[in-house]
Amino acid sequence: MKRALISVSDKTGVVELAEGLLKAGWEIISTGGTQNALTKAGIATIGIEEVTHFPEMMDGRVKTLHPLIHGGLLSRRDNTEHVKAMTDHNIQPIDLVVVNLYPFKETILKADVTTKDAIENIDIGGPSMLRSAAKNHEFVTVVVDPLDYGKVLAEIKENGKTTFATRQKLAAKVFRHTAAYDALIAGFMTELVAEKEPEKLTLTYDLKQNLRYGENSHQEAAFYADALPVSYSIAQAKQLHGKELSYNNIKDADAAIRIVREFEEPTVVALKHMNPCGIGSADTIEKAYDFAYDADPVSIFGGIIVLNRMVDLATAEKMHKLFLEIIIAPSFATDALELLSSKKNIRLMTLDFSEVNKAELPEKVSVLGGLLLQDQDVIKEEANDFKVVTKRQPSAQELNALAFAWKAVKHVKSNAIVLANEHQTVGIGAGQMNRVGSVKIAIAQAENAGKMDGAVLASDAYFPMGDSVEFAAEHGIKAIVQPGGSIRDQESIDMADKYGVAMVFTGVRHFRH
Template structure:
């Protein structure tokens, strides 16, 4: 009996050559729409869907393959006489191979001129239905959704006249992943259209971006997936100009770095980061000056770290970065001279280019944190804050320089792991105390790191001080200005201690835990 294939594809890459090989192997080809036109024009003899179903295509193509003579041909079990008798009785010809890919819904909703009606029209109904029917009956039917699989199918057909069961099973699994991802995009689009913020089902879909050598540690397997609708300002979308492939830890750290620098748009800024914590943040009149401040903040910790700059990297800045061992440099662009300097004898240095003008759009994405047996979902901590909303709770008011430094420190502390303490002046971090199990320990670490540079320094705490002993430590170091959220039942104890030592303290009313 002559084998029959049904071919209907949006992505026509390689389809003519594939169909020609099928015909050469003695297959009949059923086709429709633009695919049939392309095959006919290439001299490939095809059978129209209408001739199979005996029913005309209608409703602007919405109804053409949704017919028993198509789905019966796909779903009939070859090992059941009752199925084969029913097919014969109703003149349903069996279909042994399906090659289908779907209307470009993703590409449509990514268009700048997309309308709701256009998006709806690009929801494929017949394609997923044929794919699912064929994949369900993979015991007998081969189903192909990816042009990358044409070669293996042809090789097996040439070798044995049919595909192997493991291949059909693997291709069926791929189909169900494909249709699930397609439906997830549609579900997400409609969920956003109707403004549903807490859907009862969370349907996410990602595309494999990179298979990794290992994860956080060598004994952990890992892969890097990218949003199916890519975020421009993200490490997944970054253009890599030089260096080795990014590792699992590189990606985590780089992601943390590009989040931090989003809060420092107004001035040339450099952020140095190590193990998910900023080890130096500097602002200046030029990007070179910002680099000088960031490097000087902690010239020890920056070794082997990640640096992100929010202005083009120029030659002068590149000359200063080149002698230092850095894992990654991230910037919106690099001058030709800077690129030549940074790549000279630095084949492993990873240089990433990101569209910084897309930063605001990246803030909209939700954050997902996996836990055993589930997932936590939250919006990003991108609340817009204004010093005008802050409250000075002590007798002494901050002077202008202190207020500028407090604003800088408050932006920076948001990205320090809790319990987090950060000491800075008005343009540079001086000491960072991250991730301790009690706040006074974080205070001591930050003070120790900032020692000998505390004149005019201010201190920020990501959450309130639970005890006045923190204030005593800060006062002993000579720091005269503190910014913190407030909100403790013991706030008055901290205020009294600050007043005793002539410290000005500002409450923001906003906490910035970062676990």
């Protein structure tokens, strides 16, 4: 008679599975809470103690770790020595293992979790049985996901057993599952002991979405979410309307929400191709949108908009006039959502802005053959901390504009130059191979839009020589913020003094590659 061992924390579908196995003529071994649930459903089971002839002990820590269990899982049915050992030691084969694990992930996600609770929810016997069965999948079927119960039952009903192809796929799934489970435990323990650079980096993610393609149509792609959800992230944003996000949408949306979290006042970020094309702040979200739109009314077309306040009808009416890929906000007024939803393809998404300060986990970047890991660039800097290095002091208005520009420039691809006033960006030069090239692009944009009056300049890294300062000054810039740190800083300072430009150093560089 075929035997199944069922021991699950998640009881979803387990009664129906057991009923199907009994009808197929199988015996069922079970443990603890699973056995109780099956007994209540009128399903006869064999207790684990009846197999091991050994009681559960130590609060259930020891119950399935026994040769009479693992011998039945690991023995090869085509190996005469294995078969003899089973006969000699009264070991009966186990043909199906259905196990899911203690809820470690759910436990550590609780706000009030204690270390003791977390440790007690580390499953030992479950992973051991899963791995034993998965290793011996040539003979044993192993199931860890209730979604697979139906397929397994269907094959047993039709053939009396599962196919090798199914067993192999299920075994691979088990090893992924136990690896992910162990990765969460490793991460928890590593954080517990405050290990900053462990010799092994264990990461696990859950598939969120199969993407139509990647950056280009010939590239396959998928979107995976952190196994421990980060509320302030695109992975956890709620989509209210529109078609699925693409690979490029996801990257752009991620870049946009990183920018908007810099600002506490009502702020709107418009973004294209990983760079902001307009940032606006004001007393109301509608006015902030006006500033963001006015910053670059051309590039915003086909872009992404993120707002850090509820979208009201007045703001929605203005956005409705444009072709936009995505709008992200904490919420939408009912009439605003109705209006924006009249466009079929626009994606409308909400995001939990209350968790914005909890999204500061290290960021990971893949490279060929490896992975880069670094802290996010979330350092908080205030205008009061800026060091004036020129003869001329910035005015209060200029200082406010410098602070605004400094928040923006850290999110522009380096070499990065941002021109701004107190409430909006007016010129952005991104990703050039030399800094003066970015300065020229940003100033040309501001001049063409007639927005140079009162504009200040921010540079994400130091000026290697005085040419950028001179070009900016010749085109009307009166205040500059930069980190400083060049061996030729004095050249830039002297050039600023020559033109009566106020310049401040922050001491912090903000490359964004």
